[in-house]
Structure formats: C-alpha cells, structure tokens
Amino acid sequence: RGxxxxxxxxxxxxxxxxxxFFAGRNENDVINMRIKDPLGNDIKVFEEQVEGLFYFNATExxxxxxxxxxxxxxxPKRVSFAVHFGEATKTILxxxxxxxxxxxxxxxxVELGDLQVESKFSYKRQEIHYRGxxxxxxxxxxxxxxxxxxxxx
Numbered sequence: 001r002g003x004x005x006x007x008x009x010x011x012x013x014x015x016x017x018x019x020x021f022f023a024g025r026n027e028n029d030v031i032n033m034r035i036k037d038p039l040g041n042d043i044k045v046f047e048e049q050v051e052g053l054f055y056f057n058a059t060e061x062x063x064x065x066x067x068x069x070x071x072x073x074x075x076p077k078r079v080s081f082a083v084h085f086g087e088a089t090k091t092i093l094x095x096x097x098x099x100x101x102x103x104x105x106x107x108x109x110v111e112l113g114d115l116q117v118e119s120k121f122s123y124k125r126q127e128i129h130y131r132g133x134x135x136x137x138x139x140x141x142x143x144x145x146x147x148x149x150x151x152x153x
Contacts, residue, residue: 002070008085010058017064018055019083026050031077032069038062058085 010017023031030048037043038060046052058064070077 002073002076004068004079006066006068006081006083007063008066008083009063010085011061013059013061015058016055016086017058017083018053019066019081020051020053021046021068021082022051022080023077024050028075029077031079032071034065034067034069036065036067038064 021031021033023029027050029050031046031050032048033044033046033052034042035044035054035056037058039062043056043064044052044054046054066081066083068079068081
C-alpha cells in the first residue's frame with residue numbers, strides 16, 4: 001500500500017477549492033483519493049477511479065488534506081494532481097458579471113449577421129459586374145472579328 005498526502009493550510013474562509021487528478025489512461029490504473037477537512041471529516045471520496053474532478057467551499061480554517069492511496073503495491077501509479085485555491089466570494093462569477101458579457105455576445109451576433117448580409121450583397125454586385133464584363137468582352141470580340149474581316153476584304 002502506498003499513501004501520499006498533500007496538505008494545504010487555508011486561512012481565509014470561505015475559500016473555493018477546485019482541482020483534478022489523473023492516475024492513468026486505462027481502467028487498471030485506478031487509485032483512491034480522499035479530501036479531508038481540518039476536523040478529519042471526508043469532504044470528497046473517490047474510490048478506485050482513474051480520474052476525478054472536485055470543487056467545494058472550504059468553510060473551516062486549518063489544514064486540508066488530499067490523500068492518494070494506491071492499494072496495489074505491485075502496480076505503481078503516476079498521478080497528475082492540480083488544485084486551485086481562491087476566495088469564494090471573489091472567484092465565483094456572479095450574475096452581474098455575466099449580463100454585460102451576454103449583451104456583448106448578442107451585439108456580436110447582430111453585427112455578424114449584418115456582415116453576412118453585406119457579404120452576400122457584395123458577392124451579388126461582383127457577380128453582376130463580371131456578367132457585364134463578359135457581355136462587353138463578347139461584343140468587343142465580335143466587333144474585332146468583324147473589323148478584321150472587313151480589313152481583309
């Protein structure tokens with residue numbers, strides 16, 4: 001059995017904690033992971049998982065533990081672990097953060113629609129112009145053929 005612990009001292013509450021772990025690429029690379037609060041209570045438990053995502057609000061000051069347990073000593077595991085700590089009141093998006101962004105996205109959608117319509121009109125104008133050039137070239141070619149035939153007569 002191999003147990004690895006990572007500890008983080010949290011001094012500001014509430015603190016929003018989020019992270020992930022990845023133990024391997026196939027089903028045999030399972031590992032157990034527990035997150036414990038300063039009182040020793042399990043916050044999150046992952047039993048025989050290859051990967052896991054977690055997030056929670058740390059509401060107690062103190063040392064939080066991230067405990068990885070490989071019960072199969074004959075099969076060592078390499079685990080990638082990432083965790084981020086931030087003040088919950090400052091890092092979570094609120095409605096007033098999202099509303100201006102939604103308004104900007106609507107404005108971008110309208111402007112893209114206008115641009116698409118303008119592009120279609122431009123394409124049609126260019127197509128009409130090319131059609132006119134083709135007709136002009138056709139007439140010039142016929143005129144040139146007539147002139148050449150008159151010169152050789």
